[in-house]
Amino acid sequence: EVERILSLVDGVCLVVDxxxxxxxxxxxxxxxxxxxxxxKPIVVINKCDRENSRTPGExxxxxxDLFLNLDAxxxxxxxxxxxxxxxxxxxxxxxxxxxxxxxxxxVLPLLDTVIDExxxxxxxxVEA
Numbered sequence: 001e002v003e004r005i006l007s008l009v010d011g012v013c014l015v016v017d018x019x020x021x022x023x024x025x026x027x028x029x030x031x032x033x034x035x036x037x038x039x040k041p042i043v044v045i046n047k048c049d050r051e052n053s054r055t056p057g058e059x060x061x062x063x064x065d066l067f068l069n070l071d072a073x074x075x076x077x078x079x080x081x082x083x084x085x086x087x088x089x090x091x092x093x094x095x096x097x098x099x100x101x102x103x104x105x106x107v108l109p110l111l112d113t114v115i116d117e118x119x120x121x122x123x124x125x126v127e128a
Contacts (some may be wrong), residue, residue: 002032009104011118013110014063014079015086018045018053021062031070040117041072041079044110048098049085056083056095080117082110 006012012033016022022030023036033039043063047053060081067077083098084091091110097103 002029006033006039008043009039010113011042013042013044013114015044015062016059018047018056018059018083019050021039021054021059022066027045027066028072030066032106034067034070034072034076037076039076040119041067042110042113042117043079043081044084044091045081046084046086048083048095049088056098080113082113084110087093 012030014026014030016026030041033041045056045059046064048056063081064077067079082091082093083095084107086102089106091107092098092103092105093109093113104117
């Protein structure tokens with residue numbers, strides 16, 4: 001089922017818990033996604049509002065190592081990272097913004113990243 005769904009997408013948002021890091025199922029689905037070099041990954045480090053969260057560098061290093069171990073292409077290794085708190089309804093593009101108090105944009109930074117990174121479907125991809 002994962003393979004069937006991945007054949008329909010042009011990008012993936014890899015959501016990783018800042019406390020727990022990449023989980024086994026995350027690795028499995030990412031491995032399947034990276035088999036298609038056209039799929040553009042976007043990393044979303046979630047639950048950044050938690051007080052017991054680890055340092056972003058620690059989680060980012062785990063994610064980078066995961067991509068490396070799964071033989072991601074050079075283009076896929078250039079994934080953007082978004083920091084978010086899904087339950088609180090915000091996403092930002094840098095850890096410094098997580099520490100700040102202005103999260104008025106809500107999840108727009110995530111949407112903007114998807115728009116910037118993932119190509120829209122081509123005319124040939126749309127069924128009549």
